[in-house]
Amino acid sequence: MEFDFLSPVDNEIIQYINGLSSQHLGSKVSFHTDKDFPDTNKVKIAIIGVLENRGDLKAFEEVNLNAIRKELYGLFPGNWQSSIADLGDILPGNSLEDTFFALQKVASKLIRKGIIPIIIGGTQDLTYALYRSYDNLEQMVNLVSIDSRLDIGKHEEGITANSYLSKIILDEPNNLFNYSNVGYQTYYNSQEEIDLVEKLYFDAYRLGEISNNIELSEPVFRDADIVSVDLNAVKSSSSGNMINFTPNGFDGKEICSLSRYAGISDKVSSLGIFNHNNTKEESVLIAQIIWYFIEGVNYRSNEYPFGTKENYIKYIVPLEAEELIFYKSNKTDRWWIEINYFAYQHNKLKKNTLLPCSHDEYLEACNQEIPERWWKAQRKNSI
Numbered sequence: 001m002e003f004d005f006l007s008p009v010d011n012e013i014i015q016y017i018n019g020l021s022s023q024h025l026g027s028k029v030s031f032h033t034d035k036d037f038p039d040t041n042k043v044k045i046a047i048i049g050v051l052e053n054r055g056d057l058k059a060f061e062e063v064n065l066n067a068i069r070k071e072l073y074g075l076f077p078g079n080w081q082s083s084i085a086d087l088g089d090i091l092p093g094n095s096l097e098d099t100f101f102a103l104q105k106v107a108s109k110l111i112r113k114g115i116i117p118i119i120i121g122g123t124q125d126l127t128y129a130l131y132r133s134y135d136n137l138e139q140m141v142n143l144v145s146i147d148s149r150l151d152i153g154k155h156e157e158g159i160t161a162n163s164y165l166s167k168i169i170l171d172e173p174n175n176l177f178n179y180s181n182v183g184y185q186t187y188y189n190s191q192e193e194i195d196l197v198e199k200l201y202f203d204a205y206r207l208g209e210i211s212n213n214i215e216l217s218e219p220v221f222r223d224a225d226i227v228s229v230d231l232n233a234v235k236s237s238s239s240g241n242m243i244n245f246t247p248n249g250f251d252g253k254e255i256c257s258l259s260r261y262a263g264i265s266d267k268v269s270s271l272g273i274f275n276h277n278n279t280k281e282e283s284v285l286i287a288q289i290i291w292y293f294i295e296g297v298n299y300r301s302n303e304y305p306f307g308t309k310e311n312y313i314k315y316i317v318p319l320e321a322e323e324l325i326f327y328k329s330n331k332t333d334r335w336w337i338e339i340n341y342f343a344y345q346h347n348k349l350k351k352n353t354l355l356p357c358s359h360d361e362y363l364e365a366c367n368q369e370i371p372e373r374w375w376k377a378q379r380k381n382s383i
Contacts, residue, residue: 002106002108002109003037003040003087003106003109005090005102005103005105005106006032006048006087006088006089006090006106007088007090008031008032008034008088009031009033009069009088009089010066010069011034012066013031013066013069013070013073014031014033016069016070016073017029017031017073020073020074023076024073024075024076025072025073025074025075025076025084025291026072026073026074028077028084029047029073029086030043030083030084030085030086031086031088032085032086032087032088038085038087040085040113040115042083043083043084043085043115044082044083044084044114044115044116044297045082045083045084045115045116045118045294046084046086046110046115046118047072047084047085047086047087047117047118047120047290048086048087048088048089048090048106048107048117048118048119048120049063049065049088049089049090049119049120049121049122050063050089050099050103050120050121050122050126051063051064051065051089051090051091051092051122052092052093052096052099052121052122052123052126053121053122053123054092054096054123055096055122055123055124055125055126055159055160055161055164056123056125056160056161056162056275062278063121063276063278064278065089065120067278067280067283068120068283068286068287069086070283071283071284071286071287072287072290072291074287075287075288075291077294079298080294080295081298082294082297082298084294087106090102090103090106096125096159099126099129100126100128100129100132103119103126103129103130104129104132104133105133106133107119107129107133107270108134108135108136108137111133111134111137111269111270112136112137116268116269116270116297117130117270117271118270118271118272118273118290118293118294119270119271119272119273119274120272120273120276120286120290121272121273121275121276122274123160123161123274123275124147124151124164124228124230124272124274124275125159125160125161125163125164126272126274127143127145127164127168127226127272127274128159128164128167128168130226130272131143131168131176131226133270134175134225134226135173135175139175139225140175140176140177141175141177141225141226142176142177142178142179142180142223142225142267143168143176143178143179143180143224143226144179144180144182144220144224144226144227144228144262145165145179145180145182145227145230146183146227146228146229146233146250146255146258147181147182147183147184147228147229147230147232147233148183148184148185148188148207148230148232148233148246148249149184149185149188149189149230149232150165150181150189150193150194150204151163151164151165151230152165152166152169152193152196152197153165161274161275169200177380178202178203178223178377178380179197179200179202179203180202180203180204180220180224181197181202181204181205182205182210182220182258183205183207183233183250184204184205184206184207185206185207185248185249186206201377201379201380202376203220203373203376205217205220207249207250210250210254210258214257214258216358217258217261218261218356218358219335219356219357219358219373220356221258221261221262221265221268222261222265222266222267222334223267223355224262224265224267224268225267225268225269225270226268226269226270226271226272227262227268227270227271227272228272228274229255229259229271229272229273229274229289230274230275231273231274231285231286232244232249232275233249233250233255234246234249234250234251234252234255234285235247235249235250235251236249237251238250238251238252238255238285239252239281239282239285240279240280240284240285241277241279241281241282243277243279244277252285255285255289256288256289256291256292257292259271259289259290259292259293259296260292260295260296261296262296263292263293263295263296263297263298263300264296264297264299265300266300266301266302266303271293273289273290301329301331301332303329303331303332303334309327311329311330311331312327312328312329312336313327313328313330314326314327315327315362317365319365319368320368322370324337324338324370324371324374325337325338326357326365327354328359328362333359334356335356335357335358335359335361336354336355336356336357337354337355337357337361337362337373337374338353338354338355339353339354339378340378355373355374355377357371357374361373361374
């Protein structure tokens with residue numbers, strides 16, 4: 001029933017696919033057509049377009065994703081094992097809320113089946129519907145946004161592409177455990193917004209921090225359930241977006257690296273790419289962002305949650321008032337730190353005892369410095 005919200009892929013795309021060689025990605029994807037719908041029991045990754053942009057009054061009148069699909073399916077795949085399907089598009093409903101409802105139902109169905117939806121929008125307020133799709137999964141949700149803005153705004157103004165986060169924070173049921181922003185630019189955000197992120201013990205990383213050391217973002221994505229990408233986080237010289245000119249932001253290589261980190265995370269179960277400006281130039285970049293995410297998914301190491309701790313080295317670091325416990329994977333050399341959630345009575349949090357971290361944070365602890373990531377998580381635990 002949920003898939004009734006999906007309309008078939010445009011015949012123009014199907015004709016384009018038919019003209020590709022058997023080596024192209026398009027020849028290895030199952031498509032929702034007028035005559036056929038993919039068997040979702042055989043699908044690991046599902047691509048869905050959402051032709052909705054009423055969350056931005058300045059947006060184009062119509063969302064067209066054909067150029068993105070042509071660019072993506074004209075690429076060559078890696079040595080991938082994950083099956084991919086393009087399930088078509090969710091058309092705009094009579095109201096913005098109708099579109100949210102349709103996306104929520106479709107994404108929830110896919111996530112319950114263990115399928116990773118890649119949502120191509122549309123405006124970024126669709127992230128709210130993607131977040132709501134986890135309502136029936138009985139888990140707390142970690143959201144990571146690659147964005148130059150924090151998108152908090154004022155709740156009374158209603159939901160828009162620039163204020164969806166306030167609705168996520170305030171609306172019930174509240175399943176949000178952590179929000180992380182990657183790449184915010186200070187001059188686009190009020191001090192009030194920045195202070196609120198700090199007050200809620202959320203995480204925000206400035207553009208310069210990540211550009212100078214992109215590996216800082218890897219543990220952030222490793223702990224994410226949803227990754228939301230605002231294409232305005234990419235500078236115009238890399239995205240080709242000269243309509244909404246952005247002089248500073250991630251370059252093409254950096255945004256694709258971040259996408260691969262998201263894909264390789266064992267925990268990420270949905271990806272949204274939003275605020276596309278309908279240009280062919282930006283479509284090339286979006287196709288490559290998706291390609292790198294799929295590449296990452298195919299190289300997941302299945303380390304989360306731990307099946308067994310036998311493949312990890314345990315490190316105990318005694319501090320003056322605490323004893324921190326770290327784990328290092330023998331397989332990937334990635335690190336985790338133990339969080340004491342046992343005292344917290346929220347059923348949805350009982351299983352979240354290990355927090356991804358970096359080797360540098362272990363070294364900080366060895367120097368008697370409490371890692372900020374651990375401290376914030378413990379503060380959430382005590383609220």
